[in-house]
Amino acid sequence: MDAVVAQIQDLFEGQIDFDGQRLAEQLxxxxxxISSAIALVVGYMQQDIFLSMWIGLAGTLLAMLLVVPPWxxxxxxxxxxxxxxxxLPRGGIVVSGGKGx
Amino acid sequence: xxxxxxxxxxxxxxxxxxxxxxxxxxxVLSLIPIPASTSSPSASVAVRNVQVVKGRPHYYSPKRExxxxxxxxxxxxxSSLFTWNTKQLFVYVxxxxxxxxDGQGDLSETVIWDTIIPATSTPYSWQNxxxxxxxxKKKSNSKSRRDSNAKTKTTDLVKxxxxxxxxxxxxxxxxxxxxxxxxxxxxxxxxxxxxQPWVGSLVWDQGYLGQRIGKWNAxxxxxxxxxxxxxxxGTKTDTVKDKEGPRTxxxxxASPVIxx
Amino acid sequence: MLSSLAPxxxxxxxxxxxxxxxxxxxxxxxMLWKSLSVIADSPSPIVVVLSGSMEPAFQRGDLxxxxxxxxxxxxxxxxxxxxxxxxxxxxxRVVRSYAPLGVGADADASASPKLLTKGDNNVADDTELYARxxxxxxxxxxxxxxxxxxxxxxxxxxxxxxxHPWLKTVMLGIMGLMVILQRE
Numbered sequence: 001m002d003a004v005v006a007q008i009q010d011l012f013e014g015q016i017d018f019d020g021q022r023l024a025e026q027l028x029x030x031x032x033x034i035s036s037a038i039a040l041v042v043g044y045m046q047q048d049i050f051l052s053m054w055i056g057l058a059g060t061l062l063a064m065l066l067v068v069p070p071w072x073x074x075x076x077x078x079x080x081x082x083x084x085x086x087x088l089p090r091g092g093i094v095v096s097g098g099k100g101x
Numbered sequence: 102x103x104x105x106x107x108x109x110x111x112x113x114x115x116x117x118x119x120x121x122x123x124x125x126x127x128x129v130l131s132l133i134p135i136p137a138s139t140s141s142p143s144a145s146v147a148v149r150n151v152q153v154v155k156g157r158p159h160y161y162s163p164k165r166e167x168x169x170x171x172x173x174x175x176x177x178x179x180s181s182l183f184t185w186n187t188k189q190l191f192v193y194v195x196x197x198x199x200x201x202x203d204g205q206g207d208l209s210e211t212v213i214w215d216t217i218i219p220a221t222s223t224p225y226s227w228q229n230x231x232x233x234x235x236x237x238k239k240k241s242n243s244k245s246r247r248d249s250n251a252k253t254k255t256t257d258l259v260k261x262x263x264x265x266x267x268x269x270x271x272x273x274x275x276x277x278x279x280x281x282x283x284x285x286x287x288x289x290x291x292x293x294x295x296x297q298p299w300v301g302s303l304v305w306d307q308g309y310l311g312q313r314i315g316k317w318n319a320x321x322x323x324x325x326x327x328x329x330x331x332x333x334x335g336t337k338t339d340t341v342k343d344k345e346g347p348r349t350x351x352x353x354x355a356s357p358v359i360x361x
Numbered sequence: 362m363l364s365s366l367a368p369x370x371x372x373x374x375x376x377x378x379x380x381x382x383x384x385x386x387x388x389x390x391x392m393l394w395k396s397l398s399v400i401a402d403s404p405s406p407i408v409v410v411l412s413g414s415m416e417p418a419f420q421r422g423d424l425x426x427x428x429x430x431x432x433x434x435x436x437x438x439x440x441x442x443x444x445x446x447x448x449x450x451x452x453x454r455v456v457r458s459y460a461p462l463g464v465g466a467d468a469d470a471s472a473s474p475k476l477l478t479k480g481d482n483n484v485a486d487d488t489e490l491y492a493r494x495x496x497x498x499x500x501x502x503x504x505x506x507x508x509x510x511x512x513x514x515x516x517x518x519x520x521x522x523x524x525h526p527w528l529k530t531v532m533l534g535i536m537g538l539m540v541i542l543q544r545e
Contacts, residue, residue, distance in 0.1 A: 025102060043127075046224075049127070
């Protein structure tokens with residue numbers, strides 16, 4: 001039962017790595033800014049304020065579709081985590097100390 | 102940004118900021134105004150007939166006050182006020198008269214007629230798209246007849262804001278708190294408008310913003326010549342009941358529906 | 362129950378810091394609301410439209426921004442007022458403004474114009490809505506503010522929640538689901 005819940009939690013979390021996070025942020029900022037600008041210009045040219053609204057909403061939907069699900073492009077640089085204590089070298093990891101240690 | 106929910110929240114937050122900025126830009130553009138309007142609103146109003154009769158506010162009220170009915174002519178061209186950011190225009194005619202004796206004193210203002218002119222449906226507007234994709238089922242005959250009557254009341258949809266009324270019966274019969282409105286002098290009729298935008302601030306014809314975007318044409322500022330309220334119609338023995346109570350139709354006048 | 366409190370009690374400083382953070386957020390929100398009240402000089406500078414009496418101008422759920430620093434309410438302005446003795450604000454348009462009586466030496470300097478209001482979508486004016494014995498409104502006593510701008514449809518969530526109580530259960534269900542599905 002716990003395994004099933006854990007699987008659903010994984011699915012729901014949609015983890016992406018740090019490079020992917022940066023890419024995601026750039027992506028939604030760019031898409032939303034550009035679609036807002038397009039909405040303003042097109043609505044003004046056509047003198048139809050609803051057109052601006054629909055374009056803006058479409059841009060938001062596009063941004064959400066591209067950014068929220070964990071697409072593989074966001075997982076290109078997975079973080080190389082160190083393993084558990086078992087796989088560490090005997091004696092632990094030695095960190096070269098500075099003065100006073 | 103680690104989990105999907107975070108990204109959803111971040112995107113939505115940025116969307117609200119963008120939407121707010123867009124709305125601000127559109128509102129400011131309307132007030133500057135860009136595009137500059139090529140024409141300005143103009144209106145002329147004239148009094149046709151004034152009658153003062155005794156009546157009571159409700160059919161059960163013991164108070165008897167004087168009510169004035171002012172029929173008027175109105176010619177107005179307010180189409181320059183309809184921009185892409187106009188939701189509706191509220192046009193109203195007020196009777197302004199000084200409160201004291203002999204045409205002196207502070208002005209009292211009363212609305213005698215008003216109308217709402219909604220902006221025409223643009224190709225992508227909510228109404229138009231709803232009609233296209235979710236067409237209304239055919240209503241029963243009697244209802245549609247009433248609706249089509251209602252539609253003919255609004256002004257020409259191709260050019261909204263053009264009004265042409267002749268001998269228009271007022272919507273409201275006015276009175277004064279003192280109960281006396283007969284024989285007051287130096288009264289005028291004034292046309293005013295209130296523009297409501299889709300985004301931005303409301304604009305009235307008097308006031309700084311109104312002067313910026315809708316200054317009246319010289320000489321056609323919608324003010325009538327001064328007139329006087331006549332003395333009370335002594336020969337009229339029936340009481341004129343105000344709209345609130347059940348109305349007995351007067352001979353020769355229609356029910357309170359405005360004919361334009 | 363005490364065991365679930367243990368992580369909070371073992372590190373009191375952190376717990377207090379979190380409580381303080383929460384209180385900071387609440388008080389900032391309260392401060393913003395009150396400063397808006399002061400700037401607009403109105404006890405309630407933002408109101409939600411509850412009825413359809415001003416359609417098609419304002420639909421139910423619209424948020425209205427009020428300004429109360431004008432001395433007079435002109436005919437044609439949209440004002441929000443409270444009926445004496447009741448707490449429900451009403452949003453209607455001023456249709457009549459009667460100047461106070463008296464000219465020159467007679468004039469009562471403290472008198473202000475008598476106002477009558479009416480909703481755009483109503484046939485009759487608001488005389489029936491005023492308190493018993495009151496036929497007109499006074500700018501100082503009754504009016505909460507004059508409408509200057511609005512945001513459409515945002516307040517509709519509160520109205521929907523109060524009119525369809527099953528929505529509250531749906532929302533709670535969704536929140537519960539989120540708690541189970543989230544990792545943190």
